[in-house]
Amino acid sequence: MSEQPTTMSMADKIITATPTPVAARIRGLSDKGIAWIFVGPTIVLLLAINIFPLIWTIYLSFTNYAANRSGPVKGVGIRNYERILNDADIWTAMQATAHFVIWTIAIETVLGFALAYLIDKKFKGHGFWTTILLLPMMLSPAVVGNFWKFLYEPQIGLFNYAISFLTGMDRTSFQMLGEVSLAPWSIVIVDVWMWTPYVMLICLAGLRSIPDYIYEAAEVDRASPWRQFVSITLPMSMPFIMLAVLFRGIENFKMFDLINLLTSGGPGSTTEVASITLKRAAFESWRTGYSSAFAIILFVTVFGLANIYVKALNKVKQR
Amino acid sequence: MSGLSTAHSVVEPGATSKRVAGALVIAYALITLIPLLWIGLTSFKTPPDSIAYPPKLMFSPSIEGYCNLFSTRTRQTPEYIAALPPPSSECDRVVRSRNMVIAGPSNVIPRFTNSIIIAFGSTFLAVFLGTLAAYAFSRFRIPLKDDLLFFILSTRMMPPIAVAIPIYLMYREIGLSDTRLGMILLYTAVNVSLAVWLLKGFIDEIPREYEEAAMIDGYTRLQAFYKIVLPQATTGIAATAIFCLIFAWNEYAFAVLLTSGEAQTMPPFIPFIIGEGGQDWPAVASATTLFVIPIVVFTVLLRKHLLRGITFGAVRK
Numbered sequence: 001m002s003e004q005p006t007t008m009s010m011a012d013k014i015i016t017a018t019p020t021p022v023a024a025r026i027r028g029l030s031d032k033g034i035a036w037i038f039v040g041p042t043i044v045l046l047l048a049i050n051i052f053p054l055i056w057t058i059y060l061s062f063t064n065y066a067a068n069r070s071g072p073v074k075g076v077g078i079r080n081y082e083r084i085l086n087d088a089d090i091w092t093a094m095q096a097t098a099h100f101v102i103w104t105i106a107i108e109t110v111l112g113f114a115l116a117y118l119i120d121k122k123f124k125g126h127g128f129w130t131t132i133l134l135l136p137m138m139l140s141p142a143v144v145g146n147f148w149k150f151l152y153e154p155q156i157g158l159f160n161y162a163i164s165f166l167t168g169m170d171r172t173s174f175q176m177l178g179e180v181s182l183a184p185w186s187i188v189i190v191d192v193w194m195w196t197p198y199v200m201l202i203c204l205a206g207l208r209s210i211p212d213y214i215y216e217a218a219e220v221d222r223a224s225p226w227r228q229f230v231s232i233t234l235p236m237s238m239p240f241i242m243l244a245v246l247f248r249g250i251e252n253f254k255m256f257d258l259i260n261l262l263t264s265g266g267p268g269s270t271t272e273v274a275s276i277t278l279k280r281a282a283f284e285s286w287r288t289g290y291s292s293a294f295a296i297i298l299f300v301t302v303f304g305l306a307n308i309y310v311k312a313l314n315k316v317k318q319r
Numbered sequence: 320m321s322g323l324s325t326a327h328s329v330v331e332p333g334a335t336s337k338r339v340a341g342a343l344v345i346a347y348a349l350i351t352l353i354p355l356l357w358i359g360l361t362s363f364k365t366p367p368d369s370i371a372y373p374p375k376l377m378f379s380p381s382i383e384g385y386c387n388l389f390s391t392r393t394r395q396t397p398e399y400i401a402a403l404p405p406p407s408s409e410c411d412r413v414v415r416s417r418n419m420v421i422a423g424p425s426n427v428i429p430r431f432t433n434s435i436i437i438a439f440g441s442t443f444l445a446v447f448l449g450t451l452a453a454y455a456f457s458r459f460r461i462p463l464k465d466d467l468l469f470f471i472l473s474t475r476m477m478p479p480i481a482v483a484i485p486i487y488l489m490y491r492e493i494g495l496s497d498t499r500l501g502m503i504l505l506y507t508a509v510n511v512s513l514a515v516w517l518l519k520g521f522i523d524e525i526p527r528e529y530e531e532a533a534m535i536d537g538y539t540r541l542q543a544f545y546k547i548v549l550p551q552a553t554t555g556i557a558a559t560a561i562f563c564l565i566f567a568w569n570e571y572a573f574a575v576l577l578t579s580g581e582a583q584t585m586p587p588f589i590p591f592i593i594g595e596g597g598q599d600w601p602a603v604a605s606a607t608t609l610f611v612i613p614i615v616v617f618t619v620l621l622r623k624h625l626l627r628g629i630t631f632g633a634v635r636k
């Protein structure tokens with residue numbers, strides 16, 4: 001990375017730069033004016049693309065509107081919400097979502113922290129290998145989902161081949177994406193492959209934020225390595241771990257892309273997480289009113305989580 | 320306690336533990352790389368090689384996947400092909416050996432073009448708007464500043480499908496369905512939140528004294544922003560732009576729901592590259608390889624700023 005100009009050259013620049021006399025006379029806009037002109041367009045864009053549609057969704061959630069047919073739109077009060085909360089399919093979807101979120105986060109946190117801990121030993125070449133490790137999370141979920149589908153092919157896929165090679169099982173005796181018992185795990189595996197580096201990177205920042213003198217003091221006090229890990233390393237990197245967990249929690253709660261590509265919710269509805277249910281209701285059955293209500297419920301949940309997330313961000317920032 | 324006897328810092332791990340840590344991390348990294356390398360290899364296989372069992376590690380490389388990716392083909396009789404003039408390119412030759420002829424270009428070039436235009440267009444807009452807003456948030460007293468910043472961040476947290484429903488209806492009303500402009504505006508809105516948060520962090524790090532000194536010398540606020548702050552923020556702006564570019568380049572959920580032809584980008588297109596009798600894996604792998612290469616380059620360029628990018632600027636080291 002290129003270095004920024006040093007303070008010295010900057011100061012020189014300021015001293016030697018001679019502002020035009022015209023500009024000196026016209027003081028220009030007031031700070032307050034500039035502030036609004038600078039912030040305004042962003043706010044307007046977000047209002048147009050995010051908030052206006054959100055309000056529209058709230059309105060639609062109280063109607064029986066269907067986007068694929070014209071006709072009078074009827075208000076139905078809170079019936080859509082009632083129906084969702086009593087819909088067995090929605091609760092199945094929430095269970096599938098919970099399975100996905102809990103397992104991905106548990107595995108990614110353990111694996112991510114372990115990797116960060118090892119990288120923090122600063123072995124030779126750790127910078128290079130860290131960059132390599134980070135590649136999966138930078139890829140498009142579209143290509144990741146698609147090429148994992150290739151790896152999971154029972155007849156020709158590398159994954160089935162590797163499993164049969166290692167365990168001696170017949171490679172065609174199991175279908176990762178086609179079996180009710182395996183499909184929920186196959187999506188967990190892909191998410192772990194893709195997103196463990198994310199957790200690792202944040203944990204690594206946490207580990208590096210712990211000042212050396214604390215460990216030095218612990219050494220002087222003859223604290224065992226295990227004791228140091230439990231009383232220094234873990235608690236001091238905890239805010240960072242929480243940040244990673246929360247962010248992955250939010251992202252995986254609304255997970256759509258990977259699962260849509262891998263299983264589209266199947267087989268049956270085994271991997272039909274909330275976003276897939278929502279997409280099916282909105283863009284396949286065209287129950288726009290009903291799906292709007294579900295969208296609002298999901299949005300409120302994510303908004304609540306996001307609130308906690310921002311608090312966690314600020315906590316990390318203060319360090 | 321062995322550390323105490325050495326001259327350097329007591330927290331420096333021993334040589335053995337370093338070696339073990341390195342071996343474990345490298346092993347994990349290599350396993351992680353297998354799927355990626357496999358796709359790269361598959362892009363140079365012939366369709367029969369790509370579905371061979373056991374999976375082929377050694378094979379004679381072929382550009383058939385890339386040929387199939389960029390062309391549409393029709394099946395012909397061997398007599399017809401024998402009567403044709405000699406093949407004009409390597410692709411011609413490869414395709415004819417399968418009893419087919421190239422009928423025309425495939426959709427991949429328009430899809431790539433869409434990806435490039437939409438990614439660059441939305442990145443430019445998001446970084447432009449984001450820089451202005453970030454400067455204002457960094458330097459001025461704005462009423463309800465924290466609430467506004469939270470609002471800006473929270474828009475990015477919305478589930479994409481929940482946003483896609485009303486956007487789909489709204490775009491249908493105003494004629495932006497399946498247009499590049501529609502996708503650019505949508506991606507700008509998603510990216511601007513990241514841009515504001517990231518750039519605010521970068522601009523916060525530039526000492527206010529620079530501008531204040533310049534303003535004492537007679538610069539207006541705008542001149543100080545333009546001539547002092549912007550040049551100082553170049554690295555931050557570049558890093559932010561790359562993050563926005565990667566997001567727009569990779570985005571799948573909105574693209575698959577809101578585009579179908581005219582404005583379709585690569586992510587929803589790649590999974591539907593099919594040949595005769597099912598998915599043409601070498602062609603899919605070629606598309607994936609070409610699509611992923613820029614991302615690998617960007618990741619290497621960004622490595623120092625990745626942490627910042629994925630935490631919206633909160634964690635800086």
